[in-house]
Amino acid sequence: xxxxxxxxxxxxxxxxxxxxxxxxxxxxxxxxxxxxxxxxxxxxxxxxxxxxxxxxxxxxxxxxxxxxxxxxxxxxxxxxxxxxxxxxxxxxxxxxxxxxxxxxxxxxxxxxx
Amino acid sequence: xxxxxxxxxxxxxxxxxxxxxxxxxxxxxxxxxxxxxxxxxxxxxxxxxxxxxxxxxxxxxxxxxxxxxxxxxxxxxxxxxxxxxxxxxxxxxxxxxxxxxxxxxxxxxxxxxxxxxxxx
Numbered sequence: 001x002x003x004x005x006x007x008x009x010x011x012x013x014x015x016x017x018x019x020x021x022x023x024x025x026x027x028x029x030x031x032x033x034x035x036x037x038x039x040x041x042x043x044x045x046x047x048x049x050x051x052x053x054x055x056x057x058x059x060x061x062x063x064x065x066x067x068x069x070x071x072x073x074x075x076x077x078x079x080x081x082x083x084x085x086x087x088x089x090x091x092x093x094x095x096x097x098x099x100x101x102x103x104x105x106x107x108x109x110x111x112x113x
Numbered sequence: 114x115x116x117x118x119x120x121x122x123x124x125x126x127x128x129x130x131x132x133x134x135x136x137x138x139x140x141x142x143x144x145x146x147x148x149x150x151x152x153x154x155x156x157x158x159x160x161x162x163x164x165x166x167x168x169x170x171x172x173x174x175x176x177x178x179x180x181x182x183x184x185x186x187x188x189x190x191x192x193x194x195x196x197x198x199x200x201x202x203x204x205x206x207x208x209x210x211x212x213x214x215x216x217x218x219x220x221x222x223x224x225x226x227x228x229x230x231x232x233x
């Protein structure tokens with residue numbers, strides 16, 4: 001199975017500052033035939049279902065603000081929030097979907113400092 | 114808006130069964146892979162099972178293989194999860210999820226979830 005490990009487990013950032021969350025896969029999620037990384041990022045707020053932010057490692061989903069960006073390839077990935085807003089307080093998950101079982105990282109809790 | 118709505122959760126005794134249903138609306142359900150994902154209290158997201166668009170292919174996590182069965186009825190725009198031999202560790206909120214239902218190549222439509230509690 002692909003093991004997804006996020007760091008840190010929790011993070012406190014001041015409003016307007018940059019937040020960075022890392023995700024490492026135990027195996028490459030890059031599919032050579034189409035050069036796509038099968039890596040997505042989700043945001044989950046209390047009492048709500050998860051929301052897709054980023055897919056193919058760096059493509060923002062429909063309606064996602066451009067302060068959210070994804071980068072990386074192969075086994076190492078990063079989600080960056082360029083200027084933290086109060087509404088960004090949530091738990092963030094990375095996910096690989098190149099192979100079953102589809103697996104998620106353990107989650108990173110983002111709070112306001 | 115596109116929507117998924119789960120039902121069928123509740124309190125069940127260990128060893129019991131439940132059948133979850135998920136009704137899709139305002140997107141092309143019959144063209145999408147569909148999945149079930151759960152989140153236990155205080156824990157993270159766990160993928161359980163997926164089914165392809167016509168229902169001919171299914172995948173399961175080891176934790177539920179042999180106990181849970183995913184199925185779909187495209188004529189009714191409905192996804193199902195039959196859960197047998199339930200255990201305390203199956204207690205969680207269960208979400209149905211569409212892959213690509215909103216033209217994003219990932220889990221881009223999520224239901225609100227239905228709570229399953231397994232306890233005597």
